[in-house]
Amino acid sequence: MIFKRELKRNLKSLIIWSIVLSGLILLTLSIFPQFAEQQKAMERLLEIYPESIKKAFGMNNLNMGDLLGFYGVEIYMMTTLLGSIYSAILASNILAKEENEKTIEFLLSKPITRSQIVTEKLLAVLVNILILNGVSTIASMIGFQFAKDPDVPTDTFTLLIVATVLLHLTFGAIAFMLSSILKKTRNILSVSLGIVLVSYFMNVMAGVSEDLDVLKYFSPFKYVDAALIINNNELDPLYIFIMDAVILLSILTSYMVYKKKDIAV
Template structure:
């Protein structure tokens, strides 16, 4: 089964990235109890940060002295940025690499249609991203036990992680479309990673400048904004719908293009 083949080919990468992100989460959450004791000093430190930077990173609405506030400021950046890079790298090469590695001839000789090939590759991408996000959730829940005396809203936490999961899928879907359309894996990886960093830069600019706040509707990073989700305890339906449309649209576009693509073997 092609799905199993693709899953196994990417399993090592998934394990490595999962260990890295879980280690970061557990490390940060393990030092939170000692930092919480210095809440006054931490708040003073945050107040020294320019107001624009406070807005960009949610420091104006979250506190490092609370567990979810600390998570939203310190850890959320890691899970969103590193997770998006993982998703983009995973999806950007999963189709085009068949030509680069000269395995397209073997793949197309199998008694399965092109539609099945692209659908199962897409399913492998989605499964890897889902498992990676399950690791994030599991590591976070374990890490929260270091501060069991702190109360937190699990509703807000799971809404935040839902937004992060959809954001990762969004970048994976766009990179998957790049992979289906382009022919050279190296250029696809560059475009996919470039997109991640550009979107992150736009989210920071949207947070700093009121005049450019409209950029938040362009960047998926603002759709998974920790300060908004954790303070309001809601994931705005508009953001969920936009990301869902992009995810579904990119996967179907990749499906349609690959079906008629002229593949040189």
């Protein structure tokens, strides 16, 4: 009951985000053929860019004249950042809004436990994130066809998709945990988005300055760096472990806190 209701509640938002993200992906990939044809001119243009900027966005480690390299620099940044923002917005409101909207009284009057509430809402978050990633993946595959040689290594592309999903689930789990702890949805949303944006900023700063390199260990965006995945054709096991641990810890905390939470009915 709760699971279906949450899917309906968030359907409009999911459609809008899917359309916007897919549109951006297709629009960006549509310019790749012109970019590839003028690669030498583009390379000269990129040489003007400060080295710190190229490092920050992976331009120094990826060949933008190559379709997968172009994807790693231009598209991957959009799917990871925008998808993380969507995940944070979705998960940050999903539990606390019942208290804010006074609908928790209705839920708790039914033969349903708090653990069931958390489980079904968590599943709704998971399904929405997977759908958004599924749509963006399909849009990317369609966009690849704009290139004269659309042959992209399936294994590497799959790793990029898996990394993106893991990143979104990480931020989604953190925001979900905050939704179980805090009461005001506005505060939860602010903190959740703040975590995403600060993490992204730390990743950029770690690339800009070697003195700030330590910041990369505190940013999940660095764990799924496109250049590392494409060049090494693998996901770093340590980074996967850290993200999985954060996801698991956040979910367990959500269950423990919500079961004991003082909810006024």
